[in-house]
Amino acid sequence: MMKKWVEGPWPYRIFALFLAILLFGYVNIDKINTTRQTDNNTTQMLATRSETVKVPLQINADTDQYFITGYPQKVKVKLSGPNALVTSAVNTLNFRIIGDLTKLSTGTHTVKLKQTGINKEISVKIEPATIKVKIEKKVTKNFPIQVNVNEENLATDYSIGNPKLSQDVVEVSGAKSAVNAVSQVIATVDPAKDTKKDISEEVLLQAVDSAGKALNVLISPQTVNVKIAVTMNKKALPVSLEKTGAVSGYQYTLTTDTQNVTVYGKQQTLAKLSSLPVTVDLSDVTSSTTKTVKISLPDGVYDSSPTSIKVKVAVTSDGNEASSQSSTATTSASTSTASSQSESTSSSSTDQSSSSADSSASTSQSTTTE
Structure with missing residues (x-):
C-alpha cells in the first residue's frame, strides 16, 4: 500500500504545491512588506506624542524708548498631539512664544505669554505661562x-x-x-x-x-x-657725574650730552633710585678730552640704555701753583732791587769820602802858602 502511494502521483502533487506556495511568497514579499510598513506608518501618524523644548522668548516693545527687565531669555514649551505634527514642530521650531508689551507704559506688569505658528491639532503648554516685567x-x-x-x-x-x-x-x-x-x-x-x-x-x-x-x-x-x-621694569634716571683719580695740580669740569639713562631691574630697587652715579676716572687725564665711560649698574639693576655715555673733561692748571710761582718771582725781584740799592749807597759813600780828602788837601796847601 505504502509502496503504491509513493510510486503514485501524490508525492509529486504535494511537491508541486509546495513549490507553488514558495513562488507565490517570493513574488508578493514586497507587497507584504509595503503593507506592513504602511500600517506601521499609519499607526505612528495616528499615535500621540508629547515633547518639551526650550525656545527663545520674543518680547514685542518699543525698545528705542523703553528698557525692559525681568523676563527670561528662554521658556519651556510642552507640545502634545499627533506624532508626525509634534515631530515636525520639534525639528523645525517654526513657531514663536511672544510677550506683547506694545500697549504698556512704564512700571511693573504681569504679561501672559502667547504662541504663534503651532498647528491647531497640537496642545501647547508654556512654562512659565506669565512673566513679570519692569518697563523703564x-x-x-x-x-x-x-x-x-x-x-x-x-x-x-x-x-x-x-x-x-x-x-x-x-x-x-x-x-x-x-x-x-x-x-x-x-x-x-x-x-x-x-x-x-x-x-x-x-x-x-x-x-x-x-x-x-x-x-x-x-x-x-x-x-x-x-x-x-x-x-x-624700567625707570629713567638723571646722570650724576662723579670724579675719581684726579691728578694733583689740575682742575676738572665734567659735562655730558646724555641727561638721562633708562635702567631695568627690580621694582623695589628702581623705586629707591633718584639718580644714576657715573664715575669718571681722571688718573690719566692732564688735558681736555672726551671719554667714553661704561655705566656701572647698582645691585638689583640688570641692564641700562645706553650702556655707556660720552663725558667731556675740561682741564685747567691749579690756581695755587700759579700763585706760588708768582710769589717766588716777586721775592726774587725784591732781592735784586735791594742789592742794587745797596751797591748805589756804597758807591755814593766812596765818592763823598774822596771829595772830603780833596777838600782837606786843598786847605792844607792854602795854609802853607800864607
Missing part, C-alpha cells in the same frame, strides 16, 4: 573705558606700559536708574601666568557701579581690542 524709560550715555590688568600673572621683574584700545569711549544704554548708577566701564585683562610678551586680546566690557557691582545695561560695542606692551 531708556537713556544713553557715553563712558570712557578703564583697563584693569592682573599684573600678578606677569613674569618676575616685568611690568606693563599704557594700554592702547581700539576705541576709548563706548555707549551705555538702559534703564535710567541703571545708567545713572554706572561708575565706570571696565575691560579686565587676565594674562597667562609668567607673561613676558606683549598682550593683544579682545576683551568683554562690563559696566559697574561705585561698589564694583555689575549693572544690567547694554554696552555698544560689547568688546574692545586691548594692546599692552610688557617689558622688564
